[in-house]
Amino acid sequence: QVQLVQSGAEVKKPGSSVKVSCKASGGTFSSYTISWVRQAPGQGLEWMGRIIPILGIANYAQKFQGRVTITADKSTSTAYMELSSLRSEDTAVYYCARESLSGPHYDYWGQGTLVTVSS
Amino acid sequence: EIVLTQSPATLSLSPGERATLSCGASQSVSSSYLAWYQQKPGLAPRLLIYDASSRATGIPDRFSGSGSGTDFTLTISRLEPEDFAVYYCQQYGSSPLYTFGQGTKLEIK
Numbered sequence: 001q002v003q004l005v006q007s008g009a010e011v012k013k014p015g016s017s018v019k020v021s022c023k024a025s026g027g028t029f030s031s032y033t034i035s036w037v038r039q040a041p042g043q044g045l046e047w048m049g050r051i052i053p054i055l056g057i058a059n060y061a062q063k064f065q066g067r068v069t070i071t072a073d074k075s076t077s078t079a080y081m082e083l084s085s086l087r088s089e090d091t092a093v094y095y096c097a098r099e100s101l102s103g104p105h106y107d108y109w110g111q112g113t114l115v116t117v118s119s
Numbered sequence: 120e121i122v123l124t125q126s127p128a129t130l131s132l133s134p135g136e137r138a139t140l141s142c143g144a145s146q147s148v149s150s151s152y153l154a155w156y157q158q159k160p161g162l163a164p165r166l167l168i169y170d171a172s173s174r175a176t177g178i179p180d181r182f183s184g185s186g187s188g189t190d191f192t193l194t195i196s197r198l199e200p201e202d203f204a205v206y207y208c209q210q211y212g213s214s215p216l217y218t219f220g221q222g223t224k225l226e227i228k
Contacts, residue, residue, distance in 0.1 A: 035217065037217075037219075044220070044221045044222045045156075045164065045207055046219070047215055047217040047218065047219070050216065050217075059216060061216075062215065063215070095164075097163075097164075100169070102169070103152070103170060104154075104211030104216075104217065105169040105170075105209065105211075106154075106164070106166060107176075109164060109165075111163060112163055
């Protein structure tokens with residue numbers, strides 16, 4: 001069955017960068033759009049951006065433009081999200097999610113990666 | 120930017136009761152682009168409803184979705200103990216491409 005397995009928790013200093021991975025199995029990776037969604041402690045869900053691996057095209061939420069880079073490696077069925085210039089407000093659980101082929105909703109999610117930004 | 124406002128923020132009900140959760144959009148949303156998710160503590164969200172009213176695979180029929188335009192509703196006909204969680208609506212549209220409501224916490228009364 002489909003699985004999205006994310007990399008482990010990270011602790012980062014303010015001003016640094018973090019790169020989180022999301023390895024897909026059980027489906028045709030290139031055919032699906034992968035989004036990154038984050039959730040600050042006790043808060044709601046926030047969309048950051050997405051990539052369409054078959055096209056290699058990424059779109060980003062304006063809020064994160066210039067700070068986030070989403071890439072995909074089709075050879076390993078892995079998507080990546082890199083966030084730079086980290087600040088304490090970036091402390092959150094970061095999820096990757098696969099968009100269904102039937103429409104713009106997410107049918108599979110990764111388990112989440114906690115990124116803590118602290119000096 | 121389309122803003123989704125969910126109400127109530129918290130809903131306190133007992134098992135066996137009916138739950139009605141609302142999601143209002145600041146602009147009209149295509150019904151094909153409105154989804155609902157359930158999230159339990161420490162877990163990723165789970166897709167419940169897509170296209171405003173279609174149940175996702177494996178979702179019990181006590182969950183139903185309805186609505187169009189700017190007003191959407193998630194109904195749980197008879198609450199089971201495992202239904203107490205946070206629920207989010209989500210839309211796809213203009214920038215940002217995807218937005219979520221702030222969530223409704225369904226708690227045991």
